[in-house]
Amino acid sequence: MQRSRGEKWFNVFNMLLMIAFSFLCLYPFIYILAISLNDAMDAQKGGIYMWPRMFTWNNYSIIFNDQNIFLAYTVTVARVFVGVVTQVLLVAMFAYVLTKKNFPLRKFLNWWIVIPMFLSGGLIPFYITLQQLHLLNSFWTYIIPGLYGAFNIMLVRTFMTELPEALEESAKIDGASDFRIFFSIIFPLSKPVLATIALFVGVGHWNDWFTGFTFISNADLWTAQNLLLFLIQSNEASNLAVLSKMHNGTVTVTAESIKMAMLIVTTAPILCIYPFLQKYFVKGIMLGSLKG
Amino acid sequence: MTTLAGSQAKSKRQQLAGKILHKIWDQRWLYVFTIPGIIFFLLFSYYPMFGIIMAFQDYNPVKGYSGSEFVGFDNFNTIFQLPDFNNALRNTLIISGLKLIIGFPATILFALFINEIHHTIFKRVVQTISYLPYFISWVIAAGLWYKMLSPDGGLINEMLTKVGFLNEPYYFMGSTTAFVPIVLFTELWKNIGFNAIIYLAALSSIDPHLYEVSSIDGASRVRQIWHIALPGIRGTMVLLFILSASGLMSAGFDQLWTMGNLQVQEVGQILDTLILSYLRNSGGFMGLSLGATMGVFQATVGLILFLVCNFVAKLFKQESLI
Numbered sequence: 001m002q003r004s005r006g007e008k009w010f011n012v013f014n015m016l017l018m019i020a021f022s023f024l025c026l027y028p029f030i031y032i033l034a035i036s037l038n039d040a041m042d043a044q045k046g047g048i049y050m051w052p053r054m055f056t057w058n059n060y061s062i063i064f065n066d067q068n069i070f071l072a073y074t075v076t077v078a079r080v081f082v083g084v085v086t087q088v089l090l091v092a093m094f095a096y097v098l099t100k101k102n103f104p105l106r107k108f109l110n111w112w113i114v115i116p117m118f119l120s121g122g123l124i125p126f127y128i129t130l131q132q133l134h135l136l137n138s139f140w141t142y143i144i145p146g147l148y149g150a151f152n153i154m155l156v157r158t159f160m161t162e163l164p165e166a167l168e169e170s171a172k173i174d175g176a177s178d179f180r181i182f183f184s185i186i187f188p189l190s191k192p193v194l195a196t197i198a199l200f201v202g203v204g205h206w207n208d209w210f211t212g213f214t215f216i217s218n219a220d221l222w223t224a225q226n227l228l229l230f231l232i233q234s235n236e237a238s239n240l241a242v243l244s245k246m247h248n249g250t251v252t253v254t255a256e257s258i259k260m261a262m263l264i265v266t267t268a269p270i271l272c273i274y275p276f277l278q279k280y281f282v283k284g285i286m287l288g289s290l291k292g
Numbered sequence: 293m294t295t296l297a298g299s300q301a302k303s304k305r306q307q308l309a310g311k312i313l314h315k316i317w318d319q320r321w322l323y324v325f326t327i328p329g330i331i332f333f334l335l336f337s338y339y340p341m342f343g344i345i346m347a348f349q350d351y352n353p354v355k356g357y358s359g360s361e362f363v364g365f366d367n368f369n370t371i372f373q374l375p376d377f378n379n380a381l382r383n384t385l386i387i388s389g390l391k392l393i394i395g396f397p398a399t400i401l402f403a404l405f406i407n408e409i410h411h412t413i414f415k416r417v418v419q420t421i422s423y424l425p426y427f428i429s430w431v432i433a434a435g436l437w438y439k440m441l442s443p444d445g446g447l448i449n450e451m452l453t454k455v456g457f458l459n460e461p462y463y464f465m466g467s468t469t470a471f472v473p474i475v476l477f478t479e480l481w482k483n484i485g486f487n488a489i490i491y492l493a494a495l496s497s498i499d500p501h502l503y504e505v506s507s508i509d510g511a512s513r514v515r516q517i518w519h520i521a522l523p524g525i526r527g528t529m530v531l532l533f534i535l536s537a538s539g540l541m542s543a544g545f546d547q548l549w550t551m552g553n554l555q556v557q558e559v560g561q562i563l564d565t566l567i568l569s570y571l572r573n574s575g576g577f578m579g580l581s582l583g584a585t586m587g588v589f590q591a592t593v594g595l596i597l598f599l600v601c602n603f604v605a606k607l608f609k610q611e612s613l614i
Contacts, residue, residue: 010513014408021402022421024481028436029424031447035439046445093325103322112330116337118595122587123567124580125343126336128353133335148332178321207429210546214568225431229550232435256439263435267428274427275420 029267036264040257059253059261069227069262076206076223079142083205084198090147092194095156096182113150130215141215142205152197159193160186196280206270224266231259347585367585377586380566383559387543390476392536400529402484403491404517422485434550437478441465466555475560479547490532491525498524530608538601541594563590
C-alpha cells in the first residue's frame with residue numbers, strides 16, 4: 001500500500017498520542033511507587049517524580065511487620081480464595097441444570113435468576129436482610145451474599161449449551177448419574193469459561209471495599225481495601241495516631257508514606273496478573289454483550 | 293363395578309405418582325444442584341425486594357416489617373422536600389449525564405485511534421496498558437489521584453507552582469469547581485481503555501476489502517474513518533449509547549464515595565452515596581425508611597429508563613438488550 005505524506009504524519013501523530021495516553025495510564029503508579037520507596041521525611045520535601053531520591057525499604061518493612069495490616073491481607077487473600085472456589089462450583093452446578101431441556105424447573109430457574117438483574121430492593125432492605133440473617137460482622141459476610149452471580153451463571157450456561165451432547169448421552173447409557181456426568185465430564189470440559197468467571201470473581205473480591213465498609217464494623221475483619229480507604233478518608237492526625245499505636249518509638253515513616261506503600265502492595269497482585277487475565281476478561285465481555 | 297373402577301383409577305393414580313416420583317428421583321442431582329441457588333436468590337434478592345414495603349412505612353427496626361406502621365406515600369412526599377435529596381438527584385443527573393456526553397464519543401475516538409495503529413506489538417502494548425486502571429478498585433484510584441492532586445506536595449501542584457501558573461498550592465479535591473471535572477477525568481482514565489474493547493471488536497469485523505478498495509480510489513485515512521469505520525460500528529454505537537443512557541440514575545457510586553469529601557458534597561453527593569450515608573448515620577429510625585424510599589425512587593426511575601431505552605433499541609435495530 002502506498003503511503004502519502006499526510007498518512008505518514010497521521011501515523012506519527014497517532015503513535016505520539018498513544019504513547020502519551022499510555023504514559024498517563026501508567027504514570028500515577030510510577031509516581032506512587034517512587035514515593036513509597038523513598039525515605040518518608042525526605043519525600044515531604046517534594047521533587048520526586050520517577051525515581052526515589054533516598055532509597056529505602058522502610059515503608060514496606062513496616063507494612064509487612066505490622067499485625068493489623070498483615071491481618072487485613074490475610075482476610076483479603078482468604079476471601080478471594082474461598083469466594084472463588086465456592087462461586088465457581090455453585091455457578092457451574094446451577095448452569096449445568098439450566099442446560100437440561102427435560103428438567104421441569106428449567107423455565108422457572110431462568111426467570112428466578114433474570115428478575116433480580118432488573119429489580120432490586122436497594123441497599124437498606126439488603127442491609128436489614130443481612131441483619132436478620134445474622135450475617136453482619138463476620139467473615140462469611142464476604143462470602144455468603146456473593147455466592148452466586150446471575151451474569152456468571154448465564155455466561156457458563158451459554159458455554160455448556162455448546163458442548164457436544166453425545167458425550168453426555170454415552171455416559172448416560174453407561175449408567176452414570178447426573179452427579180458423575182457433571183463432575184467427570186461437564187466440569188472439566190468447561191474449564192475455559194470457569195477460568196474466566198474465576199478471574200472475574202477473584203478480582204471482584206480483591207477489589208471489593210463496599211462489603212467490609214458497610215456490613216462489617218469489626219476492624220479485625222477488614223480487608224486491605226478497607227484499611228486503605230480508612231487511611232485515605234480519615235485526616236492526617238488520626239492516621240498518625242494509628243501509626244504511633246502501631247510503632248511506639250522510632251517513627252521514620254509518615255502516614256503518607258505508609259499509604260503509598262499500601263497502595264502499591266494492594267495494586268501489585270493485580271498488576272502482575274492482569275496482562276494474563278485480560279484475554280479472559282475480553283472474552284467475557286464479548287460473550288456478555290451477546291444476548292444473555 | 294364402581295369399586296373396581298375406583299380401584300383401577302386409584303392404581304392409575306398411584307402409577308402416575310410413582311412415575312413422577314421416579315422421575316424426580318432420576319433427576320435428584322439436578323434438584324440438589326439448584327436448591328442452594330433457589331434459596332440464595334430468595335434470601336438475597338427476593339426478600340430484600342419485599343423489603344421495599346418499608347418505603348411505605350415508618351419503619352421501626354425493633355418492630356420489623358410486620359409491626360411498623362404504614363404511612364402510604366408520606367415518605368415520598370418527605371424526600372422530595374429534602375434539600376439533600378434534591379441536591380443529590382441533581383448531582384446524579386449532572387454527573388452521569390456529563391459522563392455519557394463526554395465518555396461516549398471519547399471512547400469511540402479512542403477505539404478509532406487504536407484501530408489505526410498498524411504495528412501489532414505496539415498496538416497490543418498500548419491496549420494492555422490502557423486496561424490497567426480498569427482492574428484496580430476505586431479505592432486505589434482515589435488514593436492515586438488524591439496524592440497526585442494533593443495541595444501538600446502533590447505532583448500537579450508542584451508542577452503548576454513551578455511554572456508559575458499557581459502562586460500557592462490549590463486544594464483540587466476540596467474545590468467545588470474542580471471536583472466534577474476531576475470525576476469526569478478519572479472516570480475516563482480508568483475505563484476508556486476497557487470500554488473501547490467492544491468497539492474494537494466491531495471495527496475488526498469490518499471487511500478489510502472496503503479499506504483496500506477505498507485506498508485505491510485515493511481516500512485518505514480520515515475519509516476512511518468517516519465513510520467506512522464509523523458506519524461499520526453504528527449498530528454497536530446505538531446499542532451502547534442506549535445501554536449507558538439507561539444507567540442515568542447511577543452516577544458511579546464507588547468513585548463518588550471514595551473521591552468525595554465533606555467540602556464537595558454540594559456537587560459530589562449523589563443518590564447512592566446519600567442513601568449509604570442515611571444507612572450509616574441514620575441514628576433515628578426515620579432515616580432508614582427515607583433512605584429506602586430514595587432507593588425505591590432511584591430503582592423505579594432506572595427501570596423505566598431501561599425499558600424505554602430497550603424499546604428504542606428495538607426500533608433502531610430489531611435487537612433488544614433483553
